[in-house]
Amino acid sequence: MTKFSAGTVAWAIDPTDAHDERPVIILSHEKRPFSSVECTVMCLGTGAKNYDHYSPELEDDYLSGVSFTNTTYLMPWALYTIPPGAIQTGKASGELTEKGERFVKKALISLFSV
Structure with a gap:
């Protein structure tokens, strides 16, 4: 079984059930307990700017080896x-x-902000 490093950007079966598949950022897999059955991800989306939640744009310089249309x-x-x-x-x-890792960390920390 492949174990993914934190920061890997990949496609997965959409855990939100909004689509068949969705890009995700792996937050925790290879260094977590129960990694054979669990992997923690953050979903990415193209319509997230329309939500009432903080959803910063993932710019190309935050990524290596992959880009989005x-x-x-x-x-x-x-x-x-x-x-x-x-x-x-x-x-x-x-x-x-x-730079992308710092960007994602700031987004996660924003969940704790008022």
Whole structure:
């Protein structure tokens, strides 16, 4: 079984059930307990700017090895634990750059802000 590093950007079966599949950022897999059955991800979306929640744009310089055709946004409130088998290993994937990692961390911290 492939274990994904934190910061991997990949496609997965959509845990929100809004689509068949969705891009996600792996937040925790290889260094977590029960990694054979659990992987924590943050969902990405193209319509998230329309929500009443903080959803910053994921710019190209935050990514390495993958890019998106449409403007894509972080959905920091959409955190899910999914089975590793839900990650589509046959599709394009990449990783966050160092700048991208800082960006995602700030988005996660925003969940604790008033």
